[in-house]
Amino acid sequence: MGxxxxxxxxxxxxxxxxxxxMVLANFLGMCSFISVSTEYRTASGLGKAxxxxxxxxxxxxxxxxxxxxxxxxxxxxRYLIFIIVIAATVQIIxxxxxRYLPDLHMKLGIxxxxxxxxxxxxxxxxxxxxxxxxxxxxxxxxxxxxxxxxLAIAALAAIREKMAxxxxxxxxxxxxxxxxxxxxxxxxxxxFSGIFVVM
Numbered sequence: 001m002g003x004x005x006x007x008x009x010x011x012x013x014x015x016x017x018x019x020x021x022m023v024l025a026n027f028l029g030m031c032s033f034i035s036v037s038t039e040y041r042t043a044s045g046l047g048k049a050x051x052x053x054x055x056x057x058x059x060x061x062x063x064x065x066x067x068x069x070x071x072x073x074x075x076x077x078r079y080l081i082f083i084i085v086i087a088a089t090v091q092i093i094x095x096x097x098x099r100y101l102p103d104l105h106m107k108l109g110i111x112x113x114x115x116x117x118x119x120x121x122x123x124x125x126x127x128x129x130x131x132x133x134x135x136x137x138x139x140x141x142x143x144x145x146x147x148x149x150x151l152a153i154a155a156l157a158a159i160r161e162k163m164a165x166x167x168x169x170x171x172x173x174x175x176x177x178x179x180x181x182x183x184x185x186x187x188x189x190x191x192f193s194g195i196f197v198v199m
Contacts, residue, residue, distance in 0.1 A: 021151075022120040025186070029050070029118045029119055032153075036157075039107075045107070048150060050153075054121055058128060058138055094113060128142075
């Protein structure tokens with residue numbers, strides 16, 4: 001806890017949205033990013049759910065890691081415990097969505113419980129351990145990463161929805177154009193590289 005890197009939490013927050021975006025820079029969480037990005041409203045709903053899970057799980061995992069696992073010498077169990085925390089958080093969010101947002105819950109279908117195995121969420125918890133982030137750095141890293149993932153999937157869904165009625169060459173229809181758009185978005189986000197740098 002005492003050896004946190006001397007990086008401003010605000011820089012970590014902004015970098016995790018733009019230059020170190022989990023999906024466009026680290027390519028984590030690509031399966032649901034590609035699959036659910038056909039309709040803006042559904043993609044935005046999933047993005048919000050993923051952002052919420054990222055913030056809660058990263059913060060909880062930091063607290064559990066530093067106040068329970070390290071004092072008890074159980075840090076070798078971090079993968080298992082982090083995944084249990086992620087699964088429990090996703091289950092709670094799924095129950096809340098089923099109760100209060102049934103339409104969105106139906107549209108997300110299998111992708112909602114699959115947030116549990118979204119590698120971006122586990123990746124954030126592991127990055128905060130590897131990089132030795134302090135509590136505030138971890139909180140803003142989780143929030144920024146969640147907002148960055150939401151921004152990326154919402155932007156991709158908006159572009160795909162806009163292109164839905166257009167005629168595309170046969171070879172570009174479907175997944176091909178999605179990967180091209182994702183690559184162009186990744187290049188656009190890399191354009192912020194000189195502003196925020198986090199290793």
